[in-house]
Amino acid sequence: MPAETQLRVGVVGLGYIGLPTAAVIARTGARVVGIDVNPHVVETINRGQIHIEEANLDALVHQVVTSGHLAASLSAEPCDVFVIAVPTPFDDDHRPDISYVLKAGETIAPVLKRGDLVILESTSPVGTTEQLRDLFAAARPDLSFPQGWDDSADVCVAYCPERVLPGKILFELVDNDRSIGGISATCADRATAFYKRFVEGACIVTTARTAEMCKLVENSFRDVNIAFANELSIVCDTLELDVWEVIRLANRHPRVNILQPGPGVGGHCIAVDPWFIVHSDPANARLIRTAREVNDGKITYSFERAAALADAAPGAKIACLGLAFKPNIDDLRESPALRVAQLLAERFGDRVQLVEPHIDTLPRAFEGTGAQFTTPDAALAECEVLVLLVDHDAFKAVTVEQRAGKLIYDCRGIWTAARS
Numbered sequence: 001m002p003a004e005t006q007l008r009v010g011v012v013g014l015g016y017i018g019l020p021t022a023a024v025i026a027r028t029g030a031r032v033v034g035i036d037v038n039p040h041v042v043e044t045i046n047r048g049q050i051h052i053e054e055a056n057l058d059a060l061v062h063q064v065v066t067s068g069h070l071a072a073s074l075s076a077e078p079c080d081v082f083v084i085a086v087p088t089p090f091d092d093d094h095r096p097d098i099s100y101v102l103k104a105g106e107t108i109a110p111v112l113k114r115g116d117l118v119i120l121e122s123t124s125p126v127g128t129t130e131q132l133r134d135l136f137a138a139a140r141p142d143l144s145f146p147q148g149w150d151d152s153a154d155v156c157v158a159y160c161p162e163r164v165l166p167g168k169i170l171f172e173l174v175d176n177d178r179s180i181g182g183i184s185a186t187c188a189d190r191a192t193a194f195y196k197r198f199v200e201g202a203c204i205v206t207t208a209r210t211a212e213m214c215k216l217v218e219n220s221f222r223d224v225n226i227a228f229a230n231e232l233s234i235v236c237d238t239l240e241l242d243v244w245e246v247i248r249l250a251n252r253h254p255r256v257n258i259l260q261p262g263p264g265v266g267g268h269c270i271a272v273d274p275w276f277i278v279h280s281d282p283a284n285a286r287l288i289r290t291a292r293e294v295n296d297g298k299i300t301y302s303f304e305r306a307a308a309l310a311d312a313a314p315g316a317k318i319a320c321l322g323l324a325f326k327p328n329i330d331d332l333r334e335s336p337a338l339r340v341a342q343l344l345a346e347r348f349g350d351r352v353q354l355v356e357p358h359i360d361t362l363p364r365a366f367e368g369t370g371a372q373f374t375t376p377d378a379a380l381a382e383c384e385v386l387v388l389l390v391d392h393d394a395f396k397a398v399t400v401e402q403r404a405g406k407l408i409y410d411c412r413g414i415w416t417a418a419r420s
């Protein structure tokens, strides 16, 4: 690699992971070009602004764009290191779709040169990094690419997944340990040297395939554990027990740490990644599949519980409190709260009032339902039925007096009296 200040880095995909990563690399003094297919994203970043919500990201992007260390572009240019951070969604049958990764590979293949390092960060099914390597090898027969652990080659290829938590991305990008998966040992060493520019956590070397599986395992672990909590919440309803109290008490055991139930699991990672493992071994990934089904089933269950309450108060207004996929953010992707609210809006129409303090306008999903977007105070004043879907701080601040006399379904347990 050239001298520190001259390192040129191309980051493909300027979304929730790619943009913060590009900005943090630019802060180390590298010259970063962010490559994205969306002209609006490219223009916004080149103005020193951002198109996503993330704590402190606006100031950092403004700083590195103004200093000339970060620029966005619609096309690729020669660099020393490429980082691919594009989405890997699934299709209607939960089959992983790696077409954006392959497209990113096609974008950078023409500008690759001897000595380059390509790092895939997108959550990917096991074997994707090798597929990317094969794509490069087919597109660039003039360059050599590693086939096995002991190989040396013209271009290094590695898989290094991110594991940052939305809302704490800038901190966790630096602080978290990272799995560094090389196709060869040299690829892993090169990638480690690159991440050490900005990562303070440990960089742990492994193969690309192991690192791919590790990422999927981390999010599946969380999904399975949330499914346990969600299943408990339904069993406790049947037994007329307060699940929040049961969990609080059980967690007093020194080796028990049960997560929190909710209306389901949302976001672009935990509700998606376990399917990649299920898809790679459907016969054996039984627990992981069941956890997904339990967590998705909690959406319908929550809707039915809320609907039963609304049916018990004919004509009463129903407040859906929260639409985001988790507390104190504006992100609605794969949000179970949004799905429950949508089902209620379709069933109860203009009886429904929707509250989401972190967004300004109602999402398209509610068009034509008659449901209205309103403020927390107005909803609390007008609605007799309260359906608490997200544990935003704004809702935790609702007083006992404001809730008095209401019919309440609290999916998050924030209004449950603490006895332990």
Ligand code: SAJ
Pocket: 123, 162, 163, 164, 165, 166, 218, 219, 222, 226, 259, 260, 261, 262, 263, 264, 265, 266, 267, 268, 269, 270, 325, 326, 327
């Ligand atoms: N949730 C519960 N109960 C809980 C914890 C979470 O219902 O006790 C729900 C949340 O409400 C939300 C969903 O799970 O709907 C996911 O939220 P989260 O905060 O657990 O995780 P994400 O999706 O924001 O980020 C996850 C993280 N992975 C793990 O914690 C293993 C993050 O570190 C990853 O980088 C990220 O996925 C990713 O990009 O893969």
